Amino acid sequence: MQVDSPSTERDLPRDSRWRLPYNILQTNLQDIDASMDAEAAADAVREYGADTWLLNAGGISSFYPTDLPFQTRNPLLGSRPSGDLFGDAVAAAKRRGIKVIARFDMSKVSARIAAAHPEWLYRSPAGRPQVYNTLSSACPSGEYYQERSLDVVDEVLDRYDVDGVFFNWFNFNERDYDEVMHGPCHCGACQEGFARFSGGRPLPADMKAPEFGLWRRYVSATLARLTAKIVDHVGSRGRDVGVILRRGAPIEYVEGNNAYRAMPGKEFWPHATAEAVSAQTSSRPGASVMVNCVAFIDPVYRMGSEQPEHFAQYLVQAVARGGNPSAYYFGAPGRLPMEWAVSAGREVMRFRSAHGELYRDLRPAATVGLVRPDHGSAAPGAYWDVLEEFRGLYLALLEAHIPFDVLPVDRLARLGADGALRRYGLVVLPDVGTLRDGAAAVDEYVHGGGTLLLTGSSGVGRDGALELASSPALQALVPVLSGEELRSTYVTDRPQPRAGEFHYSGPLIPVFGRYQRFAWKPGAEKTGAVLPRAPFGPPELSYGHIVGGDPGHVRSRFGSGRVVHVPWTVGRTYREFGKTDVRDHIVSVARSVLRVPVTADLPDSVEVIVGSSGRSTVVHLINHSGAGRRSYGPHLPVPGGRLRLVGEGARSRTATALVSGTPLRAEADDGDLVFELPALDLFEVVAIAPE
Structure with a gap:
């Protein structure tokens, strides 16, 4: 099943107003904000440089007087004269010419609804529901998401002049607010759906199971179909209502937040926002991107305001890559001390608003495409390693001032079919693993005159077979050198005539992560060599490196194009050691086949x-x-x-x-x-x- 097939992906209509730049202020309200001054809040939207207001409508709590039995009214709405906060906010916004996006969160239901419909709920591999702060998580495979969410949207669109709809937390709840991993959902709908999707294979219990990559593809396919269903349902009304959802939606949702706490090793990645936006704008020219820029530290500390410079980075990275920024903070404007956090971002918003014509037509124009891996391309349990390779090359190109776009690995086939790959002078595949249906697109790109840079095991399938006809390799050899086997291993591009005397010319580049050995095609040009492992302790015996038979990198031709393969994880090595000679090594290889305009x-x-x-x-x-x-x-x-x-x-x-x-x-x-x-x-x- 293709996740982003034409049957699930939806572009914006050509005449949609959502193709024009827009700036959003999102006020994520709590039940206690039922008495919010809607007029003052609408003024705050304008003052910030925004032309669109995103605020709560329905889902966990309805901020309007819903009549649906499977929704829960905000219990404090009765204290408001109108009894309808959302309706008052829409009226205030329209008086100021501000667009309104209705926010829904269908990820959780009250105890009352959960008791009435247990079949709607997420179930852990042990069969238990996921309950947090009295709310039960719902599963996107089930009826609540698949059918009842459309009823909720209909009720809001029937009653209010809404310009867009947004679904928060539109995902499978494998992790809760305490960052506890509950595993893939095992509800009845997921068991049936995954069996059909996988040909009868069992649901994985965790991310280390062999079926986990297939589970992630099932998750993506399920959400893609549900996204298309919601978009088509809203579109059937014949109004230009923007639908903001995840991948495949006409307005794709990206979030800028400091989510390092949930990452292995708690590794802060400062370029997360630009990376995510670039992956969308480079692969979906017919869609828009909304970037939710979070003004608080993280979900645990929502009253703790983000550092102003950090918050401003979210907005700057978003607009630079062609995204539409949404400044997002908790509560009614002024109730929580967020002014410090959003102060620097205000100037970014106002700058973009003042240069609307420039941003209206802004398109990616880099000549380098850096392919981003995903759970489906990586071998089971190896995703975080291949992500580190990607990030290492991301940093190397950034620091060398080589502009690039990010290309999602699972959209390579679409990019090839659309001819979008042809605009790149160089495409980089950083140890992404299997390319599946994207391999043919890459081969066609190279054959037509493109240049390809491979690292590690890129283009090697799960069965060890080569997927790329353009590869300089004949076959991948086993075993792959990794971990401890690579300790005290180096790569050199310099001749080493005195290696027999244990005298070497530098630089000697350490090899960390993986070295994929290959048998190379006749005529492939080998450069440099590996100095295999030698004793590294005790110091008195730390010598003995000889020049091995494996190359540092290999070059070949394919059709009218060129291929360079660096068969080791140079990006992971740069991430591990942070040494500029490692960075400069891969940059020099790239520059040798690339003209940077x-x-x-x-x-x-x-x-x-x-x-x-x-x-x-x-x-x-x-x-x-x-x-x-x-x-x-x-x-x-x-x-x-x-x-x-x-x-x-x-x-x-x-x-x-x-x-x-x-x-x-x-x-x-x-x-x-x-x-x-x-x-x-x-x-x-x-x-x-x-x-």
Whole structure:
């Protein structure tokens, strides 16, 4: 079953207003906000630079007087003169020309509803429901999500002039608010559905089970079908009502939050927002992306405001990658002390609002595509390892000022069919594992003249067979070298004529993670060599490395294109050691097969993101110098720098730094066109146009 097949994916209508830029303020209300001043809240939306208001309608608590027996009215609505907070808010918004998005959360039901309909509930592998703070989790495979959610939406759309609908926590509840893993759902609907999907295989009990990757594909397929069902149901009304859901929706939902606490090793990934938005905008040009930017620390500390610079990063990364930002905080405006957190983000919102024409047509325009793995591509239990490889290469390209887009591995077939892969001069597959139906698209891309960079075991199927005809390899060899087998192992691209004397030329690059050995095709060009493991202790006996027979990387041709295979996890090595010689090693390999049209002379901590808008090239520069161990803090201003258009020295271009409002001076430098940049604070946006 294809998760993102044409039968489940929905684009926005060509004339939809949701194709235009929009800025959202989301007020996530609690029952105690039933008496909120709707007029003052609508003013706060406008003051923040937003033109759209997202607020609670139904689901766990209904903020309007619902008549549905499987909904629970907010018990405090009776204290409001109208008895209808949502209705009052819609009226206040419409008087100000503000669009309204109705928020629903169908993930949990009250004890009353759970007792009446136990078949709607999530069940653990042991058969137990998941109960948290008296609420029971519902399963998306069951009737509550599949049928009754449509009744709830209908009731709201029948009563109110709503512009959009949004479903929060639209997922299978494998983890609860305490970050306790309950495992894949084993309710009756999931047992039947997974059996049909998998051909009768048993449901996995946890993420280490062999069927877990298949379970994740079932989850994605189930949610994709449900998304399409909701979108079609809303669309049948003939109104331009935006539907915000997960992948496959006409408006795809992404969240920017500091969720490191839920990650293995509690590893903070500062680029999570830009990565997620890029994966959507690069693969779904017919959809819009809404980015929920969280102004509190995490679900456990919702009254603890986020660091202002961190919150602003969510918004900057979102808009730079073509997303529509949503500033999200708890409660009615002013009830909780969130002003400090959202203060810096306000300027980002207002900047985007002031440059609506530029952002209306903003599209990704990088010439490098970095493929992101998923649970389906990784071998069972190996997802976090392949994710580290991806992140290591992500950082290497970012720090080298090589602009790139993120491409989801499970959309490669669609990108190939749409011709979208052809716009990339280089596609990077960072140890993603199996490509499934994406392999043919990659081969076609290379055969037509593209360049492919592989690392690790990319393109090797679960059975060990090669999936890529374009690969320089004949076959993958066993065993794969990993873990302790790679201790004291190095790669070198330098000749080592004195290795027999234990005298070496540097750099010697440590190898960490995995080295996939291959038999290589005749004519493949091998570069460098592995220095296999030798004693590393005690110090007196730490010598003996010889030049082995395995290469550092291999090059070959396929059709009109080129392939470079680095058969080890250089990205994981960079993530593990953080050494610039590791980064520079893979960057030099990439640059040897790549012409980068736009780059910069700036510190490593400044990210360069390239897009296009009309006839203009749009370059976002993001200052990441404030990134710390667990969050962003105050950043260090960058006193100028240079933006470089490679090979464009003879052309005439005008450029303006829009944040500072500064026209940029241009000069030719060694065949390039170079623009002198003003001092960089949090971010800058440079618009470059032909004269």
